[in-house]
Amino acid sequence: MIRVLIADDQDLVRGGLAALLGLEPDIEVVAEVARGDEVLASVAACHPDVVLLDIEMPGLSGLEVAERLNGVVRVVIVTTFGRPGYLRRALDAGAAGFVVKDAPAAELAAAVRRVMAGERVVDPKLAVTALTVGASPLTVRECDVLRAADGGASVADIARSLFLTEGTVRNYLSSAIGKTGARNRAEAVSTARSRGWL
Structure with a gap:
């Protein structure tokens, strides 16, 4: 079983993701948290294989959490905000995947499996846009x-x-x-x- 922790500040979204992933025979949702600053303690307590992070959460952003979890556990950013700069920042922070929330449920489960297998998973449309827009010019x-x-x-x-x-x-x-x-x-x-x- 692939053990998954879901961090999203919207109760409905978090619950929906947990319910959808719970239908998969090889995925078990072991924890759900609503704040970025709750993730590290939950990871230590539940030992997930993969952490799904929203970007904009209270406490710490998903990008800040991804940096802190780099090398500890596999991270997939799951966000409404499919922005090229977020993708680049997520990958720089060590995230293994970046999926937008309007992706089909089967795509999210497949992303969890692929990340667990050591692959990097990125929404293809967003990847093309990120290459076009380029890195942030701002200091x-x-x-x-x-x-x-x-x-x-x-x-x-x-x-x-x-x-x-x-x-x-x-x-x-x-x-x-x-x-x-x-x-x-x-x-x-x-x-x-x-x-x-x-």
């Missing part, structure tokens, strides 16, 4: 500033929250706007999010 600090700018925070607020000067924040925002091809910082945030760079 870590530019991403920090864009995240802080999300929601309309002022330059002064961003500077205070990140312990930067206002001039430095303006420079990072200007650079990020240029790199994303945006007209303003709100558009830069939107573009970076839609590509999975944030």
